[in-house]
Structures are given as C-alpha cells and as structure tokens.
Ligand SMILES: O=C(CO)[C@@H](O)[C@H](O)[C@H](O)[C@H](O)COP(=O)(O)O
C-alpha cells in the first residue's frame with residue numbers, strides 16, 4: 001500500500017522540480033485565458049480514466065472551481081454517448097473524437113487531449129483535426145509523450161509509465177490549471 005502513495009508523491013515531486021514542465025503548464029494557463037478572452041471554448045477528450053478526468057475538468061470550468069465568477073465554456077467529447085456510438089459504428093472508434101472536433105471546434109478554441117500513453121489513436125486524430133481547423137492543442141500525457149506528444153502544440157508529459165500514477169498527476173495538474181485560469185478570469189469580470 002505504501003508503495004502506491006510513495007510513487008504518486010515522487011512523481012508529483014519530480015513535476016514540481018521540473019522547471020521546463022512547470023513552464024509549459026504556465027504557458028498552457030495563459031493560452032487558455034487568452035482563448036476565453038477571445039470568446040473561445042475548451043474541448044476535452046480521453047478514454048477510460050482520462051474520459052473521467054475530461055468530465056471532471058470541464059465541470060470545474062462550466063460550474064466553478066473555488067471562486068464565484070461567470071461560467072467558462074467547456075465541452076467533453078466523450079460525454080455524448082449517442083454521438084460517440086453513432087460515429088464508432090459508422091466511421092470506426094478511432095474517429096469518435098476527430099469527427100466531433102470537425103463539427104464543434106472553431107479557430108479560437110482549444111482542444112485538450114488526455115492520454116496516459118500518448119498513443120490513443122482517437123485522441124491523436126482529434127489533435128490532428130484541431131490543428132487543421134487552426135485551434136490550439138494541448139496534450140495531457142505520460143510515458144514518453146507517445147505520438148500525441150509529437151504533434152500537440154503543448155505537451156504536458158507526466159514522468160511515469162504507470163497509467164494510474166499518470167492519471168493521479170493529470171488531475172492534480174488539471175486542478176492547478178483551473179485554479180489559475182479561474183483566478184485570472186474572475187479579476188477581469
Ligand atoms: O483508468 C484506467 C487505468 O487506471 C483505464 O480505464 C485507462 O484509462 C484505459 O485503459 C485507457 O484506454 C488508457 O488509454 P490512454 O490513457 O493510454 O490513452
């Protein structure tokens with residue numbers, strides 16, 4: 001039992017002491033704030049535990065994190081099960097997110113693709129489609145960043161190959177981003 005706690009703490013300490021990674025997280029916050037100022041929205045997607053993380057982060061933005069402020073628009077592509085199953089059935093599971101990006105994303109929007117391996121094909125294709133549309137893309141990743149790490153505008157790569165450990169840091173990073181974005185936005189309005 002102790003091993004799991006220790007591993008989780010050690011990975012978070014590694015992130016804390018990685019200036020480059022902390023710098024990327026800061027840049028991501030600024031990019032999200034800029035998008036919101038320009039009338040953009042955040043679009044998120046992921047599989048399994050990362051699907052839950054996408055829902056969790058969107059809930060903090062649309063509802064609130066810790067402060068009273070206006071609602072911040074966020075859409076989760078893995079939330080709409082009717083659309084997802086239709087696309088999976090008609091076009092293949094690898095296209096369940098990219099097809100929605102095609103229909104929903106505008107140039108001022110940001111796509112956050114969450115994948116602990118960095119290699120989920122449906123998240124990868126969503127990032128590629130978002131780039132074609134001209135939107136900014138963020139990968140919340142793990143391992144060596146995988147193929148998504150090679151294409152996203154910003155890659156936040158948690159230094160671990162263990163899916164569960166990566167997910168635990170993803171939600172910590174997600175909370176930190178929400179806290180920073182919320183505090184800046186609430187000063188503006
Ligand atoms: O939550 C877990 C494991 O902790 C699983 O549901 C996990 O998210 C699934 O195996 C995903 O399919 C993994 O995909 P990815 O993170 O590599 O993109």
Ligand SMILES: [Zn+2]
Pocket residue numbers: 049164167
């Ligand atoms: Zn999990």
